[in-house]
Amino acid sequence: MPTLVGVFDSPLDVAETVKRLKGRGFAKLEVYSPAPFEEVEQAVDPKPSRVRLFTLIGGLLGVATGYAMTIWMSLDWPIVIGGKPFAAIPPYTVIAFELTILFGGIFTLLGLLAVGRLPTLRLDPAYSARFSGDEFGVAVEVPERDVAEVDGLMRAHHAKEVNLVPA
Amino acid sequence: MTPPPPPSSGSVAAMIRPTPQLGDSQINRDVMSVFMERPGLGWLLLLGLCLAGLGAGAVTWIYQIYKGLGIAGYAHPIFWGAYIVTFVFWVGIAHAGTLISAILYLFRAKWRNAINRSAEAMTIFAVFTAQLFLGIHVGRIWKAYFILPYPNQRALWVNFKSPLLWDTFAISTYTLISIIFFYVGLLPDLAIARDRSTGWRKVLYGALSLGWQGTARQWKSHTRTTLHLSGLATPLVLSVHSVVSWDFAMSIVPGWHATIFAPYFVAGAIFSGFAMVLTVMIPVRRIFGLEHIITNYHFENMCRFLLLTSLIVGYAYGIEYFIAWYSGVEAERTSFWLRAFGPYWISTWTMIICNGVVPQIFWFKWARTHIPTIFVVSTLINIGMWFERYVIIITSLSREYVPAVWGHYMVSIPELLIVIGSFCFFSTLFLVFLKLFPVIPISEVKELEIHARSHAHGAHSEAH
Numbered sequence A: 001m002p003t004l005v006g007v008f009d010s011p012l013d014v015a016e017t018v019k020r021l022k023g024r025g026f027a028k029l030e031v032y033s034p035a036p037f038e039e040v041e042q043a044v045d046p047k048p049s050r051v052r053l054f055t056l057i058g059g060l061l062g063v064a065t066g067y068a069m070t071i072w073m074s075l076d077w078p079i080v081i082g083g084k085p086f087a088a089i090p091p092y093t094v095i096a097f098e099l100t101i102l103f104g105g106i107f108t109l110l111g112l113l114a115v116g117r118l119p120t121l122r123l124d125p126a127y128s129a130r131f132s133g134d135e136f137g138v139a140v141e142v143p144e145r146d147v148a149e150v151d152g153l154m155r156a157h158h159a160k161e162v163n164l165v166p167a
Numbered sequence B: 001m002t003p004p005p006p007p008s009s010g011s012v013a014a015m016i017r018p019t020p021q022l023g024d025s026q027i028n029r030d031v032m033s034v035f036m037e038r039p040g041l042g043w044l045l046l047l048g049l050c051l052a053g054l055g056a057g058a059v060t061w062i063y064q065i066y067k068g069l070g071i072a073g074y075a076h077p078i079f080w081g082a083y084i085v086t087f088v089f090w091v092g093i094a095h096a097g098t099l100i101s102a103i104l105y106l107f108r109a110k111w112r113n114a115i116n117r118s119a120e121a122m123t124i125f126a127v128f129t130a131q132l133f134l135g136i137h138v139g140r141i142w143k144a145y146f147i148l149p150y151p152n153q154r155a156l157w158v159n160f161k162s163p164l165l166w167d168t169f170a171i172s173t174y175t176l177i178s179i180i181f182f183y184v185g186l187l188p189d190l191a192i193a194r195d196r197s198t199g200w201r202k203v204l205y206g207a208l209s210l211g212w213q214g215t216a217r218q219w220k221s222h223t224r225t226t227l228h229l230s231g232l233a234t235p236l237v238l239s240v241h242s243v244v245s246w247d248f249a250m251s252i253v254p255g256w257h258a259t260i261f262a263p264y265f266v267a268g269a270i271f272s273g274f275a276m277v278l279t280v281m282i283p284v285r286r287i288f289g290l291e292h293i294i295t296n297y298h299f300e301n302m303c304r305f306l307l308l309t310s311l312i313v314g315y316a317y318g319i320e321y322f323i324a325w326y327s328g329v330e331a332e333r334t335s336f337w338l339r340a341f342g343p344y345w346i347s348t349w350t351m352i353i354c355n356g357v358v359p360q361i362f363w364f365k366w367a368r369t370h371i372p373t374i375f376v377v378s379t380l381i382n383i384g385m386w387f388e389r390y391v392i393i394i395t396s397l398s399r400e401y402v403p404a405v406w407g408h409y410m411v412s413i414p415e416l417l418i419v420i421g422s423f424c425f426f427s428t429l430f431l432v433f434l435k436l437f438p439v440i441p442i443s444e445v446k447e448l449e450i451h452a453r454s455h456a457h458g459a460h461s462e463a464h
Helices: A011-023 A038-044 A051-076 A089-115 A144-156 B026-036 B041-067 B082-093 B095-106 B110-114 B116-138 B141-147 B163-195 B199-208 B216-249 B261-288 B296-327 B330-341 B345-363 B365-369 B371-398 B413-436 B442-463
Strands: A003-008 A029-032 A136-141 A161-165
Touching: A003 A011, A003 A144, A011 A029, A011 A038, A011 A136, A011 A144, A011 B442, A029 A038, A038 B216, A051 A089, A051 B216, A089 B163, A089 B216, A144 A161, B026 B163, B026 B413, B026 B442, B041 B413, B082 B095, B082 B116, B082 B216, B082 B261, B082 B371, B082 B413, B095 B110, B095 B116, B095 B163, B095 B216, B095 B261, B110 B116, B110 B296, B110 B442, B116 B141, B116 B163, B116 B261, B116 B413, B141 B163, B163 B199, B163 B216, B163 B442, B216 B261, B216 B371, B261 B296, B261 B371, B261 B413, B296 B330, B296 B345, B296 B365, B296 B371, B330 B345, B330 B371, B345 B365, B345 B371, B365 B371
Parallel strands: none
Antiparallel strands: A003 A136, A003 A161, A029 A136
């Protein structure tokens, strides 16, 4: 199926176009934008990003590691320090806190990579350097018979250009 | 694979994909020109100067490793000297970046985006510089890894009840999280640079940008990631200098054993960090002509922060003296009396005047908008904050409980060279950063611009 790319100036037009295209049943679409715009993201996929799950798992893993490591290491070679119990919770909370943040942060980064499908070795054929300028691109795969219709739809929503991506 | 579009779709068939003409935005061009253009003579001279200073510091350190810590000015009972002072100083500087990126992000303070990239870079470089001093101060650098809990035959583990170990974890976490934060923010801008560069730069930015294309799902995860990292970094930044303060406060040394230390250190860190951002960004803005992006409005807001934190720090100075007197503990009273009127009176009064008195000028609008004034005051604050740590560490250690073990410390020449070397290390990293990465978060600025543009346009077309 050929891929059409519409070039837009405004995120509002992009969001509207995406909604229409999805309503028309063209599910294989991709939006390229120079900056984050909520209306565009909402139109493409209204579900919240799954990055949140990664942060939660990382944080929980961090707090568990923090307490487990400190307590186990203190019991492995027990030495009384400052008259405190071997497994002293208050001082170990500092370590557990730091590891919560550390693991949470690392997992959040991994979440960004996993959910955002990064890294990729090859850029999409539909991508163009202008989409890191200040223009937006809506790429959609359409059956040949619908090319004219989609072209018209995009232009009706203020697409500056509609281009065909060579396969 | 796909045949050309059918001739029936007349208008589309006639179209061929045009060569990508760069419909580029002004902000791209403005920021790209800063770091893509060949470095000028001024930059090269500065870099040379910094490398010379760095070299002098490095040679001194090698000499110290060879001779031992005896060449530092350490003298009984003062074995925490200029190295620890400068370590705490740089950790403090490192706080502005995360404060600007994380806390101001959570508060939706949009003005932060003109300065957050450079502040984040400063954070990372300042943490690196601070960590150098851990190595320099331990003396036997080849045993520095003893501080980490590593599996060993004798099952000797580190002492997790020691604040010094908490510090290891706090600083390492802070380093890694700051790098992650910086990198995540940089990712879209690296893609912008990748699309507009050639040669080795294209390879570098291409690899670092990981194939970022700004798709809707990437941006959505990116926004989420920034939010979560901010949420994680906010308590982290408050914890790091608190933990550093506990290195002192957990002991019973007069002048250190105070519960106010954590908030006092955090406020001081933000204070010194903002001052450093101003000291560095005022010349950078001038040299690269970024006046329309980093405006006086941004500097004025920074000055307000300086004023607020100066008041907190000034309050802490006052309350320290009050508590020393009110506690009735003779050692505390003597320690604080000798701070102000003993052999280290110059450091103490430098600290009070630079940090408590001079920033009060920012009550006046003309001072907050007069660039030379801001530059002078922020530089004085940097000096004052170095002396604050000097006062806290040196005067306290030199006047402990028993007068028989009182001592005197003076910064030695090798220490001075290493401290100067650390400033050169920081400046070298920052100079390289200026020529390698976008100093302004382009995507964030663009977001605001496109928003303004499209909403104005939207309202316009609705009117039709």
